Amino acid sequence: MTAPTRQTAAEAGPGDRRVVLSIDAMGGDRGPGPVVAGCDRSARKNPDLGFILHGPEDELRALVAKRKTLRGRCEIRNAEGVVAMTDKPSQVMRRGKGTSMWSALESVRDGEAAVAVSCGNTGALMALSMVRLRKLPGVNRPAIGVLWPSRNKQGFNVMLDVGADVRADAHDLFQYALMGASYARNGLHVDPPRIGLLNVGTEEHKGRQELREAHDLIRNHAQNGRYEFVGFVEGGDIPGNRADVIVTDGFTGNVALKTGEGTASLIGDFLKEAFKYTPLSRLAALLALPSLRRLQKRIDPRRVNGGVFLGLNGTVVKSHGSADAMAVSAAVKLAFKLANAGFNQKVAAHIAAAAQVAEQAREDNAQGDGATTGEHI
């Protein structure tokens, strides 16, 4: 193992010792209450969990005091500043020091915690993560990965990038595939994960040039990267069962994510209206309630709360801004899983190995060129 000791301390193996998560208690739409409640909920289920909570000390101390389970498992770090949802990322980068978000990232940077969790402003969190944690060696663009309800047996697919960066070239997409494969293995226990590259058709000649290049890069590395490559997939496959990981650029991924959420919400509202239509349908709705709740549970975004920032020196889980205790607890559970699996070291190792393979291929090519053409010897 070449990983620094401080990371190993934070990313302890199962049963070894406590896994510590760094929690930004502020910046969500509902304040620190649901954040502390969500940590408590997780702590009750999982004795290996410990927390460093970042925010105004007095306020947090009062909230934690009410939760017996958190006693002795929750350190509080005072940070008076709060990043607002309306703050611009560029401002936060300049003036963010002293905020709970900044402080939460510092704990990961310093190796005290393996993963940071925040309900705050996504753009600001990514910008701060980039400058404070820095990108993994060899990574050009970090990505945000999300879980998407799907027809797969694990119930979810991974999609990335959903908005860290609006552009991605072929090599970025290739790295997203590596990161997504690691995420599927460690977050969803799918091994080997099937990777699909999002396009407007499944034929190999379709789409933009960078997609065709990425197609070949991802395909050629499948064996070394321990994943299957199913080739191009379409929008309909995002909630489908052709692939476990959907790779795309942050622009397309962001639009797809919000289109899916908007469509689900529209259908939910249409369904409510349909059941209000007549007295009989209102009666039917009463009887149907358990079924509708089962449906609700399967597509409830709170159950899969957490976009994961990938490609940084440390993992950051971004919870929904409007997260309640249940949603925060889901984000904490995901963060624990990734910390416990030593996720970030694995991603770093995959990126490094792929870079080495690419370097070797370049050298082989250069030697091959020389041998066949007789030039540049």
Place this chain on the structure above:
Amino acid sequence: MTAPTRQTAAEAGPGDRRVVLSIDAMGGDRGPGPVVAGCDRSARKNPDLGFILHGPEDELRALVAKRKTLRGRCEIRNAEGVVAMTDKPSQVMRRGKGTSMWSALESVRDGEAAVAVSCGNTGALMALSMVRLRKLPGVNRPAIGVLWPSRNKQGFNVMLDVGADVRADAHDLFQYALMGASYARNGLHVDPPRIGLLNVGTEEHKGRQELREAHDLIRNHAQNGRYEFVGFVEGGDIPGNRADVIVTDGFTGNVALKTGEGTASLIGDFLKEAFKYTPLSRLAALLALPSLRRLQKRIDPRRVNGGVFLGLNGTVVKSHGSADAMAVSAAVKLAFKLANAGFNQKVAAHIAAAAQVAEQAREDNAQGDGATTGEHI
């Protein structure tokens, strides 16, 4: 009016005379049966409708003979060839002559019909439409526009492009806005339509460079173009009520369309499973059936069947490949509406007017530059 006489004959005003549509009877997944049945269904509701049906004469004649309503309102053009769903567009462009698809476009090209309708291969239909109908003067990239179930009072939004071309620059997006505005006015009777430009956030500084340029082009032309511009919109607004027309490039639009369809289908299946869970829920499902049918009706893709090819010399309505009689009838109804409104001439006039304004602005700028800098006089 400067439009050629042959177009005026085909795009007659309401009550003036019969509106003739050119129908590709072949190439759909279910053969010509549902196509003829769909035409019959529309013809019974609308006495102004006439058809030219393209396909193998004997087969079509037998099908039409069973439909009294179509008698005397349906001309048959023999075309023995059929474009298969698996045919590559490039092959069809070279060898498509003699197919029903080719023949259906010829009737529009020759001014016998105002609009063509086909259930066939989308890529082939667009490729053939480009070479046989040709692009409208000033149009660089044609687009495919679709109707999308939404929270709007008209029940649908227009989105374009959903896959005619994977790329679009700022000027293409501007032209999509003009075409989409015309479509919303003539197809949905929304006046003035509200245009939104799809992006990853609503702030003006967000997204790619071409989007910021398109933003200004669309905004500056709003008054002349008789639309409102609501600025950037997000994926969640595609089924929302912030805009009536969603403008995007064909790659993003195609992914969004298929993601929305896939999500709706996934939720439908989850709903069915939820209702099968217990004996009580199966009883609830029986009672809930009318409500679920009401929901089904609101999001049934057959009710809004028809992607419209925009930016060509003639309108082409692309029906779903798997369309049944009801879906074909919906596509025919849309084609009639657009033909009856003289839609294509209106689009052409808007594109021409916008080009004139842009030319004028360039001239003014050139003169202005000269006056202020003292150069280039």
